[in-house]
Amino acid sequence: MNRQNLVGIFAFITVISQHFALVNIGTYPLTLGFLSGCVLVALASRGISLQVLTAVWMPLLALASLAALVQPETTNAFDFGTTLALALVTTFFIAGSSRGFRDELWASPALWGALRACLAVVVTLSAVQVASGHFGIGFFFNPFRSFQYGHQYAPELQFTSYPRAEGFFLEPSYDAFVIGTLSVALLLQRKHLKSTLILAFVGMACTQSATGLILLLCIALIFAMKSKPGIAIAVVTASLLLVAILGRYLVGRLSSINATGSSANYRLVEPIKVIRDVLTLHPLGMPLGSIYDVVAKYGLVMDGVQQTISLDNGLYVVIYYFGWIGLGLLLLFAGWAVRGLFRPSQRGGPSVVTWVGPIWLLGAMLFSGGIVAPEFGLMTWILLSTYRSARMGESQIEYTENRPDGRNRDLQRRVGFTKNTRIRARTHDIC
Numbered sequence: 001m002n003r004q005n006l007v008g009i010f011a012f013i014t015v016i017s018q019h020f021a022l023v024n025i026g027t028y029p030l031t032l033g034f035l036s037g038c039v040l041v042a043l044a045s046r047g048i049s050l051q052v053l054t055a056v057w058m059p060l061l062a063l064a065s066l067a068a069l070v071q072p073e074t075t076n077a078f079d080f081g082t083t084l085a086l087a088l089v090t091t092f093f094i095a096g097s098s099r100g101f102r103d104e105l106w107a108s109p110a111l112w113g114a115l116r117a118c119l120a121v122v123v124t125l126s127a128v129q130v131a132s133g134h135f136g137i138g139f140f141f142n143p144f145r146s147f148q149y150g151h152q153y154a155p156e157l158q159f160t161s162y163p164r165a166e167g168f169f170l171e172p173s174y175d176a177f178v179i180g181t182l183s184v185a186l187l188l189q190r191k192h193l194k195s196t197l198i199l200a201f202v203g204m205a206c207t208q209s210a211t212g213l214i215l216l217l218c219i220a221l222i223f224a225m226k227s228k229p230g231i232a233i234a235v236v237t238a239s240l241l242l243v244a245i246l247g248r249y250l251v252g253r254l255s256s257i258n259a260t261g262s263s264a265n266y267r268l269v270e271p272i273k274v275i276r277d278v279l280t281l282h283p284l285g286m287p288l289g290s291i292y293d294v295v296a297k298y299g300l301v302m303d304g305v306q307q308t309i310s311l312d313n314g315l316y317v318v319i320y321y322f323g324w325i326g327l328g329l330l331l332l333f334a335g336w337a338v339r340g341l342f343r344p345s346q347r348g349g350p351s352v353v354t355w356v357g358p359i360w361l362l363g364a365m366l367f368s369g370g371i372v373a374p375e376f377g378l379m380t381w382i383l384l385s386t387y388r389s390a391r392m393g394e395s396q397i398e399y400t401e402n403r404p405d406g407r408n409r410d411l412q413r414r415v416g417f418t419k420n421t422r423i424r425a426r427t428h429d430i431c
Helices: 003-016 032-044 050-070 077-099 109-134 172-188 193-207 210-225 229-258 263-269 272-281 291-296 314-342 352-367 374-394
Strands: 021-025 028-031 399-402 408-411
Touching: 003 032, 003 109, 003 374, 028 032, 032 077, 032 374, 050 077, 050 314, 077 374, 109 172, 109 193, 172 193, 172 210, 172 352, 172 374, 193 210, 193 229, 210 229, 210 352, 229 263, 263 352, 272 314, 291 314, 314 352, 352 374
Parallel strands: none
Antiparallel strands: 021 028, 399 408
16 A cells, blocks of 8 residues: 555544544543554655754743743642643644645645545534434434543533534534634645535534634635636625525624623633733743643633633633743734735745635634644644645746737746646636
8 A cells, every 4th residue: 555545544544533532641531543643744744844843842841841930839740741741742743734745645636535535524424413413312422432532522402402513523613623624724725615615614504613604704705706706606605605594693603702601702701811810920821731720710601511620712722821922922923824815926926825724723723722732733734734735836836927929938847746747727727
Protein backbone atom coordinates (compact mmCIF):
# COMPACT_ATOMS: atom_id res chain seq x y z
CA MET A 1 0.00 0.00 0.00
CA ASN A 2 1.48 3.36 -1.03
CA ARG A 3 1.85 6.46 1.14
CA GLN A 4 -1.15 8.28 -0.34
CA ASN A 5 -3.58 5.47 0.51
CA LEU A 6 -2.14 5.17 4.00
CA VAL A 7 -2.61 8.91 4.51
CA GLY A 8 -6.25 8.59 3.46
CA ILE A 9 -6.87 5.72 5.89
CA PHE A 10 -5.20 7.42 8.84
CA ALA A 11 -6.93 10.73 8.05
CA PHE A 12 -10.33 9.03 8.25
CA ILE A 13 -9.48 7.23 11.51
CA THR A 14 -8.03 10.40 13.03
CA VAL A 15 -11.11 12.53 12.39
CA ILE A 16 -13.78 9.98 13.28
CA SER A 17 -12.11 8.52 16.38
CA GLN A 18 -10.91 11.75 18.00
CA HIS A 19 -13.08 11.04 21.02
CA PHE A 20 -12.71 7.25 21.14
CA ALA A 21 -10.96 6.94 24.51
CA LEU A 22 -8.73 3.87 24.81
CA VAL A 23 -7.41 4.40 28.33
CA ASN A 24 -6.99 7.19 30.87
CA ILE A 25 -3.45 8.35 31.61
CA GLY A 26 -3.84 10.10 34.92
CA THR A 27 -6.90 12.26 34.35
CA TYR A 28 -6.49 12.58 30.59
CA PRO A 29 -8.10 10.14 28.11
CA LEU A 30 -5.72 8.73 25.48
CA THR A 31 -7.73 8.51 22.25
CA LEU A 32 -7.44 6.40 19.13
CA GLY A 33 -7.67 9.61 17.12
CA PHE A 34 -4.56 11.01 18.79
CA LEU A 35 -2.48 7.88 18.08
CA SER A 36 -3.70 7.74 14.50
CA GLY A 37 -3.08 11.48 14.15
CA CYS A 38 0.57 11.10 15.13
CA VAL A 39 1.03 8.61 12.29
CA LEU A 40 -0.91 10.89 9.93
CA VAL A 41 1.30 13.89 10.69
CA ALA A 42 4.44 11.77 10.16
CA LEU A 43 3.14 10.52 6.80
CA ALA A 44 1.58 13.69 5.40
CA SER A 45 3.64 16.57 6.75
CA ARG A 46 6.57 18.05 4.87
CA GLY A 47 8.43 18.21 8.16
CA ILE A 48 8.48 20.77 10.91
CA SER A 49 10.56 23.92 10.85
CA LEU A 50 12.79 24.11 13.92
CA GLN A 51 12.67 27.89 13.69
CA VAL A 52 8.87 27.88 13.82
CA LEU A 53 8.79 25.34 16.65
CA THR A 54 11.33 27.34 18.64
CA ALA A 55 9.36 30.55 18.04
CA VAL A 56 6.26 28.84 19.45
CA TRP A 57 7.71 26.79 22.30
CA MET A 58 10.16 29.26 23.80
CA PRO A 59 7.58 32.00 24.56
CA LEU A 60 5.12 29.34 25.74
CA LEU A 61 7.60 27.86 28.21
CA ALA A 62 8.81 31.27 29.35
CA LEU A 63 5.34 32.73 29.97
CA ALA A 64 4.02 29.57 31.61
CA SER A 65 7.01 29.34 33.94
CA LEU A 66 6.83 33.04 34.83
CA ALA A 67 3.13 32.84 35.73
CA ALA A 68 3.79 29.81 37.92
CA LEU A 69 6.68 31.52 39.73
CA VAL A 70 4.72 34.71 40.34
CA GLN A 71 1.67 32.84 41.71
CA PRO A 72 2.91 29.71 43.49
CA GLU A 73 -0.20 29.64 45.66
CA THR A 74 -2.44 28.87 42.67
CA THR A 75 0.00 26.47 41.00
CA ASN A 76 -0.61 22.74 41.33
CA ALA A 77 2.46 20.87 40.11
CA PHE A 78 0.51 17.97 38.59
CA ASP A 79 -2.09 20.14 36.86
CA PHE A 80 0.61 22.51 35.63
CA GLY A 81 2.76 19.71 34.21
CA THR A 82 -0.19 17.95 32.57
CA THR A 83 -1.54 21.09 30.92
CA LEU A 84 1.94 22.15 29.80
CA ALA A 85 2.55 18.73 28.23
CA LEU A 86 -0.78 18.93 26.36
CA ALA A 87 -0.03 22.47 25.20
CA LEU A 88 3.41 21.44 23.90
CA VAL A 89 1.95 18.51 21.94
CA THR A 90 -0.87 20.63 20.53
CA THR A 91 1.42 23.48 19.48
CA PHE A 92 3.81 20.92 17.95
CA PHE A 93 1.00 19.81 15.62
CA ILE A 94 0.06 23.40 14.81
CA ALA A 95 3.67 24.40 14.15
CA GLY A 96 3.96 21.34 11.92
CA SER A 97 1.47 22.88 9.51
CA SER A 98 3.85 25.70 8.56
CA ARG A 99 5.16 23.81 5.52
CA GLY A 100 1.85 22.32 4.40
CA PHE A 101 1.24 18.81 3.09
CA ARG A 102 3.75 16.83 1.09
CA ASP A 103 3.73 17.89 -2.55
CA GLU A 104 2.16 14.72 -3.92
CA LEU A 105 -0.73 14.85 -1.44
CA TRP A 106 -2.21 18.15 -2.64
CA ALA A 107 -3.63 16.44 -5.73
CA SER A 108 -4.11 13.06 -4.02
CA PRO A 109 -7.66 11.68 -4.31
CA ALA A 110 -6.97 9.45 -1.30
CA LEU A 111 -6.51 12.28 1.21
CA TRP A 112 -9.32 14.50 -0.02
CA GLY A 113 -11.62 11.55 -0.62
CA ALA A 114 -11.05 10.51 2.99
CA LEU A 115 -11.81 14.00 4.30
CA ARG A 116 -14.97 14.20 2.17
CA ALA A 117 -16.00 10.79 3.50
CA CYS A 118 -15.38 12.03 7.06
CA LEU A 119 -17.59 15.05 6.48
CA ALA A 120 -20.36 12.94 4.93
CA VAL A 121 -20.26 10.34 7.73
CA VAL A 122 -20.21 12.93 10.53
CA VAL A 123 -23.07 14.91 8.99
CA THR A 124 -25.10 11.75 8.35
CA LEU A 125 -24.76 10.59 11.94
CA SER A 126 -25.61 14.09 13.18
CA ALA A 127 -28.77 14.12 11.05
CA VAL A 128 -29.75 10.65 12.27
CA GLN A 129 -29.29 11.77 15.89
CA VAL A 130 -31.59 14.75 15.40
CA ALA A 131 -34.22 12.74 13.49
CA SER A 132 -34.25 9.83 15.94
CA GLY A 133 -34.10 12.18 18.92
CA HIS A 134 -37.23 13.90 17.63
CA PHE A 135 -39.05 10.62 18.23
CA GLY A 136 -37.47 10.11 21.63
CA ILE A 137 -34.84 7.59 20.50
CA GLY A 138 -31.45 8.12 22.09
CA PHE A 139 -29.71 5.02 20.70
CA PHE A 140 -27.56 6.90 18.17
CA PHE A 141 -26.08 9.32 20.70
CA ASN A 142 -22.73 8.48 22.35
CA PRO A 143 -21.80 6.03 19.57
CA PHE A 144 -18.61 4.87 21.33
CA ARG A 145 -20.61 3.96 24.44
CA SER A 146 -18.22 3.23 27.34
CA PHE A 147 -15.27 4.41 25.24
CA GLN A 148 -16.79 7.86 24.77
CA TYR A 149 -14.32 10.64 25.58
CA GLY A 150 -14.82 12.47 28.87
CA HIS A 151 -18.44 11.74 29.66
CA GLN A 152 -21.70 10.54 28.15
CA TYR A 153 -23.53 13.33 26.35
CA ALA A 154 -27.10 13.89 27.58
CA PRO A 155 -29.31 15.06 24.68
CA GLU A 156 -32.22 15.82 27.08
CA LEU A 157 -34.83 14.38 24.74
CA GLN A 158 -37.58 15.02 27.28
CA PHE A 159 -37.06 18.79 27.07
CA THR A 160 -36.68 19.41 23.33
CA SER A 161 -38.27 18.28 20.09
CA TYR A 162 -35.05 18.62 18.11
CA PRO A 163 -31.97 17.78 20.18
CA ARG A 164 -28.53 19.08 19.30
CA ALA A 165 -26.38 16.51 17.52
CA GLU A 166 -22.99 15.52 18.93
CA GLY A 167 -21.84 13.31 16.04
CA PHE A 168 -18.98 11.09 17.19
CA PHE A 169 -17.72 13.65 19.66
CA LEU A 170 -17.93 14.95 23.19
CA GLU A 171 -20.59 17.58 22.63
CA PRO A 172 -22.44 19.51 19.87
CA SER A 173 -19.96 22.41 19.89
CA TYR A 174 -17.07 20.13 18.99
CA ASP A 175 -19.19 18.44 16.36
CA ALA A 176 -19.72 21.90 14.86
CA PHE A 177 -15.98 22.59 15.02
CA VAL A 178 -15.15 19.36 13.18
CA ILE A 179 -17.83 19.90 10.52
CA GLY A 180 -16.74 23.48 9.91
CA THR A 181 -13.02 22.68 9.86
CA LEU A 182 -13.44 19.81 7.39
CA SER A 183 -15.70 21.95 5.20
CA VAL A 184 -13.32 24.90 5.06
CA ALA A 185 -10.36 22.60 4.31
CA LEU A 186 -12.29 21.01 1.43
CA LEU A 187 -13.37 24.43 0.14
CA LEU A 188 -9.74 25.54 0.06
CA GLN A 189 -9.02 22.53 -2.14
CA ARG A 190 -11.45 24.10 -4.66
CA LYS A 191 -13.34 20.94 -5.61
CA HIS A 192 -16.92 19.84 -5.00
CA LEU A 193 -17.79 23.31 -3.74
CA LYS A 194 -21.58 22.96 -3.84
CA SER A 195 -21.78 19.51 -2.25
CA THR A 196 -19.34 20.56 0.49
CA LEU A 197 -21.40 23.62 1.36
CA ILE A 198 -24.63 21.60 1.42
CA LEU A 199 -23.12 19.08 3.83
CA ALA A 200 -21.62 21.87 5.92
CA PHE A 201 -24.92 23.72 6.31
CA VAL A 202 -26.91 20.55 7.04
CA GLY A 203 -24.38 19.40 9.62
CA MET A 204 -24.11 22.79 11.27
CA ALA A 205 -27.90 23.04 11.45
CA CYS A 206 -27.96 19.66 13.21
CA THR A 207 -25.51 20.90 15.83
CA GLN A 208 -27.55 24.10 16.21
CA SER A 209 -24.36 26.14 16.57
CA ALA A 210 -25.36 29.75 15.91
CA THR A 211 -21.76 30.97 15.70
CA GLY A 212 -20.83 28.13 13.37
CA LEU A 213 -23.79 28.85 11.08
CA ILE A 214 -22.99 32.56 10.89
CA LEU A 215 -19.32 31.86 10.14
CA LEU A 216 -20.23 29.39 7.40
CA LEU A 217 -22.66 31.85 5.84
CA CYS A 218 -19.93 34.50 5.70
CA ILE A 219 -17.43 32.03 4.20
CA ALA A 220 -19.97 30.85 1.63
CA LEU A 221 -20.63 34.44 0.54
CA ILE A 222 -16.88 35.09 0.21
CA PHE A 223 -16.56 32.10 -2.10
CA ALA A 224 -19.65 33.18 -4.02
CA MET A 225 -18.16 36.60 -4.70
CA LYS A 226 -15.00 34.99 -6.08
CA SER A 227 -16.61 32.15 -8.04
CA LYS A 228 -18.04 31.61 -11.49
CA PRO A 229 -21.59 32.98 -11.97
CA GLY A 230 -23.30 29.57 -11.88
CA ILE A 231 -21.66 28.55 -8.62
CA ALA A 232 -22.17 32.00 -7.13
CA ILE A 233 -25.92 31.92 -7.84
CA ALA A 234 -26.24 28.43 -6.33
CA VAL A 235 -24.31 29.39 -3.20
CA VAL A 236 -26.26 32.61 -2.65
CA THR A 237 -29.58 30.82 -3.20
CA ALA A 238 -28.67 28.10 -0.70
CA SER A 239 -27.54 30.72 1.84
CA LEU A 240 -30.78 32.68 1.50
CA LEU A 241 -32.80 29.47 1.86
CA LEU A 242 -30.90 28.62 5.03
CA VAL A 243 -31.50 32.08 6.45
CA ALA A 244 -35.21 31.77 5.64
CA ILE A 245 -35.43 28.42 7.44
CA LEU A 246 -33.21 29.16 10.42
CA GLY A 247 -33.42 32.95 10.60
CA ARG A 248 -35.80 32.99 13.56
CA TYR A 249 -33.67 30.45 15.41
CA LEU A 250 -30.49 32.47 14.83
CA VAL A 251 -32.16 35.66 16.03
CA GLY A 252 -33.36 33.85 19.14
CA ARG A 253 -29.89 32.47 19.89
CA LEU A 254 -28.27 35.87 19.41
CA SER A 255 -30.86 37.63 21.55
CA SER A 256 -30.28 35.10 24.35
CA ILE A 257 -26.79 36.44 24.92
CA ASN A 258 -28.08 38.46 27.89
CA ALA A 259 -30.15 35.61 29.32
CA THR A 260 -28.37 34.08 32.31
CA GLY A 261 -27.87 30.35 31.83
CA SER A 262 -28.03 30.36 28.03
CA SER A 263 -25.17 28.90 26.03
CA ALA A 264 -24.34 32.26 24.41
CA ASN A 265 -24.32 34.02 27.78
CA TYR A 266 -22.18 31.33 29.39
CA ARG A 267 -19.58 31.37 26.60
CA LEU A 268 -19.41 35.11 25.90
CA VAL A 269 -20.74 37.23 28.76
CA GLU A 270 -20.38 35.34 32.06
CA PRO A 271 -16.61 34.76 31.72
CA ILE A 272 -15.92 38.48 31.26
CA LYS A 273 -15.64 38.90 35.03
CA VAL A 274 -12.99 36.19 35.11
CA ILE A 275 -11.03 37.79 32.28
CA ARG A 276 -11.39 41.25 33.84
CA ASP A 277 -9.84 40.03 37.10
CA VAL A 278 -7.04 38.25 35.26
CA LEU A 279 -6.09 41.34 33.26
CA THR A 280 -6.39 43.60 36.31
CA LEU A 281 -4.83 41.46 39.04
CA HIS A 282 -2.64 39.04 37.07
CA PRO A 283 -1.49 40.82 33.90
CA LEU A 284 0.93 38.00 33.00
CA GLY A 285 -1.86 35.44 33.16
CA MET A 286 -2.65 32.51 35.43
CA PRO A 287 -0.61 29.30 35.93
CA LEU A 288 -1.35 26.48 33.52
CA GLY A 289 -3.83 23.97 34.90
CA SER A 290 -5.37 26.40 37.39
CA ILE A 291 -8.47 27.12 35.34
CA TYR A 292 -10.71 24.49 36.97
CA ASP A 293 -10.05 25.64 40.52
CA VAL A 294 -10.24 29.36 39.74
CA VAL A 295 -13.32 29.38 37.46
CA ALA A 296 -15.31 27.25 39.93
CA LYS A 297 -15.11 30.11 42.45
CA TYR A 298 -16.95 32.49 40.12
CA GLY A 299 -20.11 30.41 39.90
CA LEU A 300 -20.69 30.82 36.16
CA VAL A 301 -24.21 29.72 35.30
CA MET A 302 -25.25 27.41 32.46
CA ASP A 303 -28.60 25.65 32.24
CA GLY A 304 -28.32 21.93 32.91
CA VAL A 305 -24.88 22.14 34.56
CA GLN A 306 -24.63 21.98 38.34
CA GLN A 307 -21.20 23.60 38.57
CA THR A 308 -19.12 25.13 35.81
CA ILE A 309 -15.37 24.74 36.15
CA SER A 310 -13.97 25.86 32.82
CA LEU A 311 -14.14 28.46 30.05
CA ASP A 312 -15.77 27.13 26.86
CA ASN A 313 -14.28 29.93 24.78
CA GLY A 314 -10.81 29.46 23.31
CA LEU A 315 -10.14 33.18 23.06
CA TYR A 316 -10.83 33.61 26.77
CA VAL A 317 -8.62 30.61 27.57
CA VAL A 318 -5.66 32.26 25.79
CA ILE A 319 -6.20 35.50 27.72
CA TYR A 320 -6.68 33.60 31.01
CA TYR A 321 -3.34 31.82 30.71
CA PHE A 322 -1.26 34.58 29.09
CA GLY A 323 -2.89 37.84 30.21
CA TRP A 324 -2.21 40.98 28.23
CA ILE A 325 0.36 39.22 26.07
CA GLY A 326 -2.26 36.65 25.07
CA LEU A 327 -4.75 39.41 24.27
CA GLY A 328 -2.14 41.17 22.14
CA LEU A 329 -1.33 37.96 20.24
CA LEU A 330 -5.02 37.37 19.51
CA LEU A 331 -5.42 40.93 18.19
CA LEU A 332 -2.35 40.49 15.98
CA PHE A 333 -3.68 37.20 14.62
CA ALA A 334 -7.11 38.71 13.96
CA GLY A 335 -5.59 41.73 12.24
CA TRP A 336 -3.35 39.53 10.09
CA ALA A 337 -6.23 37.31 9.01
CA VAL A 338 -8.69 40.13 8.28
CA ARG A 339 -6.04 42.18 6.46
CA GLY A 340 -5.28 39.19 4.23
CA LEU A 341 -8.97 38.73 3.47
CA PHE A 342 -9.31 42.29 2.17
CA ARG A 343 -5.89 42.52 0.52
CA PRO A 344 -6.20 42.68 -3.28
CA SER A 345 -4.81 39.51 -4.87
CA GLN A 346 -2.05 40.00 -7.40
CA ARG A 347 -2.10 38.33 -10.77
CA GLY A 348 -0.63 34.89 -10.37
CA GLY A 349 -0.43 35.30 -6.57
CA PRO A 350 -2.42 33.77 -3.74
CA SER A 351 -6.17 34.43 -3.79
CA VAL A 352 -7.90 36.18 -0.92
CA VAL A 353 -10.30 33.26 -0.42
CA THR A 354 -7.52 31.17 1.14
CA TRP A 355 -7.72 33.50 4.13
CA VAL A 356 -11.06 32.00 5.14
CA GLY A 357 -8.96 29.26 6.82
CA PRO A 358 -7.52 31.52 9.54
CA ILE A 359 -10.82 33.42 9.76
CA TRP A 360 -12.71 30.19 10.49
CA LEU A 361 -10.14 29.11 13.07
CA LEU A 362 -10.34 32.44 14.89
CA GLY A 363 -14.16 32.44 14.91
CA ALA A 364 -14.41 28.78 15.89
CA MET A 365 -12.42 29.46 19.05
CA LEU A 366 -15.50 31.31 20.33
CA PHE A 367 -17.17 27.94 20.91
CA SER A 368 -14.09 25.72 21.39
CA GLY A 369 -12.74 25.78 24.92
CA GLY A 370 -10.45 22.75 24.76
CA ILE A 371 -7.74 24.42 22.70
CA VAL A 372 -4.86 22.67 24.52
CA ALA A 373 -6.25 19.22 23.67
CA PRO A 374 -4.13 17.39 21.06
CA GLU A 375 -7.29 16.47 19.12
CA PHE A 376 -7.99 20.18 18.63
CA GLY A 377 -4.39 20.56 17.50
CA LEU A 378 -4.78 17.78 14.93
CA MET A 379 -7.89 19.35 13.39
CA THR A 380 -6.11 22.69 13.33
CA TRP A 381 -3.12 20.99 11.67
CA ILE A 382 -5.38 19.65 8.90
CA LEU A 383 -6.87 23.09 8.28
CA LEU A 384 -3.65 25.10 8.42
CA SER A 385 -1.73 22.55 6.34
CA THR A 386 -4.44 22.87 3.68
CA TYR A 387 -4.28 26.65 3.94
CA ARG A 388 -0.50 26.64 3.62
CA SER A 389 -0.50 24.23 0.67
CA ALA A 390 -3.21 26.26 -1.06
CA ARG A 391 -1.22 29.46 -0.75
CA MET A 392 2.00 27.81 -1.85
CA GLY A 393 0.23 26.25 -4.81
CA GLU A 394 -1.53 29.44 -5.91
CA SER A 395 1.66 31.45 -5.82
CA GLN A 396 3.33 28.88 -8.07
CA ILE A 397 0.66 28.42 -10.75
CA GLU A 398 1.58 28.73 -14.38
CA TYR A 399 -0.89 30.97 -16.17
CA THR A 400 -1.41 32.57 -19.55
CA GLU A 401 -1.39 36.33 -19.89
CA ASN A 402 -3.40 37.97 -22.68
CA ARG A 403 -1.20 40.66 -24.18
CA PRO A 404 -2.59 43.83 -25.80
CA ASP A 405 -1.15 42.81 -29.16
CA GLY A 406 -3.38 39.74 -29.20
CA ARG A 407 -0.63 37.23 -28.57
CA ASN A 408 -0.58 35.05 -25.47
CA ARG A 409 2.50 34.73 -23.36
CA ASP A 410 3.05 31.93 -20.88
CA LEU A 411 4.33 33.06 -17.51
CA GLN A 412 5.65 30.08 -15.60
CA ARG A 413 6.60 29.63 -12.01
CA ARG A 414 7.70 26.54 -10.16
CA VAL A 415 4.77 24.38 -9.21
CA GLY A 416 4.42 23.07 -5.68
CA PHE A 417 1.62 20.57 -6.20
CA THR A 418 3.75 17.72 -7.56
CA LYS A 419 7.35 17.52 -8.57
CA ASN A 420 6.67 16.75 -12.22
CA THR A 421 3.31 18.38 -12.81
CA ARG A 422 2.63 21.81 -14.26
CA ILE A 423 -0.81 23.28 -13.73
CA ARG A 424 -2.29 25.89 -16.04
CA ALA A 425 -5.09 28.09 -14.74
CA ARG A 426 -6.47 31.57 -15.01
CA THR A 427 -6.15 33.35 -11.73
CA HIS A 428 -9.70 34.70 -11.79
CA ASP A 429 -11.27 31.25 -12.20
CA ILE A 430 -10.67 30.05 -8.69
CA CYS A 431 -13.55 27.60 -8.32
